Amino acid sequence: MATGFGFTLNATDGAARTGVIHTPRGEIRTPAFMPVGTAGTVKAMLPESVRATGADILLGNTYHLMLRPTAERVAALGGLHKFMNWDRPILTDSGGFQVMSLGPLRKLTEEGVRFSSHIDGSKHMLTPERSMEIQRLLGSDIVMCFDECPALPATEAEVAKSMRLSMRWAQRSRDAFGDRPGHALFGIMQGGVTRDLREESAAALKSIGFDGYAVGGLAVGEGQEAMFSVLDYAPCFLPQDKPRYLMGVGKPDDIVGAVERGIDMMDCVLPSRSGRTGQAWTRRGSVNLKNARHKDDPRPLDEACTCPACRGYSRAYLHHVVRADEIIGSMLLTWHNLHYYQELMQGLRDAIAGGRLAVFVAEFHAQRAEGDI
Numbered sequence: 001m002a003t004g005f006g007f008t009l010n011a012t013d014g015a016a017r018t019g020v021i022h023t024p025r026g027e028i029r030t031p032a033f034m035p036v037g038t039a040g041t042v043k044a045m046l047p048e049s050v051r052a053t054g055a056d057i058l059l060g061n062t063y064h065l066m067l068r069p070t071a072e073r074v075a076a077l078g079g080l081h082k083f084m085n086w087d088r089p090i091l092t093d094s095g096g097f098q099v100m101s102l103g104p105l106r107k108l109t110e111e112g113v114r115f116s117s118h119i120d121g122s123k124h125m126l127t128p129e130r131s132m133e134i135q136r137l138l139g140s141d142i143v144m145c146f147d148e149c150p151a152l153p154a155t156e157a158e159v160a161k162s163m164r165l166s167m168r169w170a171q172r173s174r175d176a177f178g179d180r181p182g183h184a185l186f187g188i189m190q191g192g193v194t195r196d197l198r199e200e201s202a203a204a205l206k207s208i209g210f211d212g213y214a215v216g217g218l219a220v221g222e223g224q225e226a227m228f229s230v231l232d233y234a235p236c237f238l239p240q241d242k243p244r245y246l247m248g249v250g251k252p253d254d255i256v257g258a259v260e261r262g263i264d265m266m267d268c269v270l271p272s273r274s275g276r277t278g279q280a281w282t283r284r285g286s287v288n289l290k291n292a293r294h295k296d297d298p299r300p301l302d303e304a305c306t307c308p309a310c311r312g313y314s315r316a317y318l319h320h321v322v323r324a325d326e327i328i329g330s331m332l333l334t335w336h337n338l339h340y341y342q343e344l345m346q347g348l349r350d351a352i353a354g355g356r357l358a359v360f361v362a363e364f365h366a367q368r369a370e371g372d373i
């Protein structure tokens, strides 16, 4: 790990691990879930509320911040931590994936990706070097390599070609990152659902050497079964003593399955984005508060939950403010969902530490009723 960074493994249970990532801005308990703070805000949440849900680290998006307000402006104002009033660790992604999914009219070359802004159509170029510069200007604690995540469907030859480009970009990212005490650089494994390509990618990343390793190229529509089949072998190709980060995952049952298979960190927009659409995630499954059956229900969303939404409001109220598109609806459901996700992570950490992950997972699945509750 870079100086000022460390990863302590405290216990394992099967392939699952629990530990702590030590950073100059604080500790990150693993397995960890990172709320997504796309453009310098976890939508509908104050930073202190995000902390109150139990988050140790949050994610910022390079693509959004480079376009607005620009990385240079954030740097001039003291960096992203000061700008968004979050003094704990921040991980920033490297921008490539979002150009894929957001930037219209993108052109991919060996050099990088040329694209036009989805905001004002202005022209931009992202390269490994520029991505490292942007993430340095933002001041993030954990920097992600600039990579290419192939869109599905893709032939094995296309996945191989893309993975090898990403490995060349990983080397360029490492070279451009330089030596930054207190800051970590994570490599990103690619290779689709092909074991040999995943192994080749892991070997390439290990020969370059990173402070942590992400499993990329998943949660792109392949489905849970295919994702788990890759996770049945891919994490073990990565160094055992470094954090493993699965990008873009996921639903609660995706998270449980990924942790069982040796993943230490995850991020996903689902709890916050679905909260804004009236969907709540609970220990017994998901609830759509827009559904008319809640309009007279005086019970809380989840009797056992201690979050502000469950302690202070009825389903009838949540139904009302969601249907009326009141801002408090997004606030309460986002808070509940992030609280539930962090509670699930704490349960997983405790279960692994106690050697009872199998029991925890069995109870997790047993509690989840089918469909809406």
Ligand SMILES: CNc1nc2cc3nc(NC)[nH]c3cc2c(=O)[nH]1
Pocket (backbone or CB within 6 Å): 093, 094, 095, 096, 097, 144, 147, 148, 149, 188, 215, 216, 217, 218, 219, 220, 247, 248, 249
């Ligand atoms: C920043 N690089 C990078 N980000 C990603 C973000 C993702 N988000 C998802 N599902 C929501 N899959 C992902 C894959 C990658 C990936 O392969 N690379």
Ligand SMILES: [Zn+2]
Pocket (backbone or CB within 6 Å): 301, 302, 305, 306, 307, 308, 309, 310, 311, 336, 339
């Ligand atoms: Zn709650």
